[in-house]
Amino acid sequence: MVTQGRPLRADAERSVRAILEAAERVLAANPAASLEQIAEAAGVARTTVHRRFANRQALVDTLVTTVMDQLDAVIAAANPDTAPPLVALHQVTASVLRLKLGWPFAMTESFAPESKWAERQHRTATRCVTLLARAQSTGHIAPDADLDWTCKVYYALIGEAAHNTTEPDPDLLATKVINTLLHGAGPRP
Amino acid sequence: MVTQGRPLRADAERSVRAILEAAERVLAANPAASLEQIAEAAGVARTTVHRRFANRQALVDTLVTTVMDQLDAVIAAANPDTAPPLVALHQVTASVLRLKLGWPFAMTESFAPESKWAERQHRTATRCVTLLARAQSTGHIAPDADLDWTCKVYYALIGEAAHNTTEPDPDLLATKVINTLLHGAGPRP
């Protein structure tokens, strides 16, 4: 019923975590899953879910917000404005892939257009374009490249890479993503 | 109630078409839309929808099957096994983009993994890889390229390009997709 009041008791806090983790798992497999299914996966009663989250929406909001906070943190940690562009790009990519592998539902949801996260997502996209512009200024991206398109392609590549089941190492996946982003599949002359 | 019996009367056939087109529009905007909303968009009563399609699933099936048939036809028309690889690739890309712009829901649905369309979609993907292999043999794709990955990237690029609202010309979009697929965003040496 309530989302925030006064500090929760230890077991209640544990329930909240269990619910969030179960929600991530269940919703990743089926975004239309019922709260009943989520509760079952979390090992709690459905009423407990309602006690900890006012709405289904509130639950999803918490999930997405948590992940977006982590996303911001992870991006900031790569120093995208000061580090060498390719280094930052690689580090961001690997971190985002790690995040996406652990929180597939929340990450997908947060990137959905037309959602309440649109503005925040747009801010992130702007930072991405800024980083790409730096890579452009160092000659790693063509001077005439369409950076908005490149950013979209970058996102799509990350999305595809995250679906890859054969290669679980985020760093190798990041290398593959960036290689593809910069050079495509054509032969290197 | 019934899906196929004996030839439909002219007005009934018109209803079926109206329902399918409305379903495409409505479901593209909201995949969880109710049959009521679809009926309203089609300008018919909800019961008429049930008369023409046994299930919601049957309606979606018809939508997806229709589009997949068109997809097969469009691919075949590009002669992917005989035409010069890059020519076929461009033609297929432009046609698929056209299809995707007109049937965004059905196309997305048909590409969903783990669905009942998986086998058919897999067959299409195999043809895609075959075409890419031909492009590889002509030197347009690097000899050591991972063609499965390249195919996924190709799909993702088409998906992104279809979201592009500023450039509605499928041929120009196809050129952009293929350029990106082959050369990425890096500078041409």
Add this chain to the structure above:
DNA sequence: GCTAAATGCAACAGATGTGTCGCAGATGTT
């Protein structure tokens, strides 16, 4: 124009999901 088919409308039954409530018992905190 006659007949069969198709439609809209209203009503119904059933399923599912959501959110609330009260209470008895377990669990943590002090």
Add this chain to the structure above:
DNA sequence: AACATCTGCGACACATCTGTTGCATTTAGC
């Protein structure tokens, strides 16, 4: 040990969607 909190359980109300049926009316096809 005492107290407040948390939980599971059962029950309820409510909304929404799906699928069906019957009937009066319209429409297509011959």
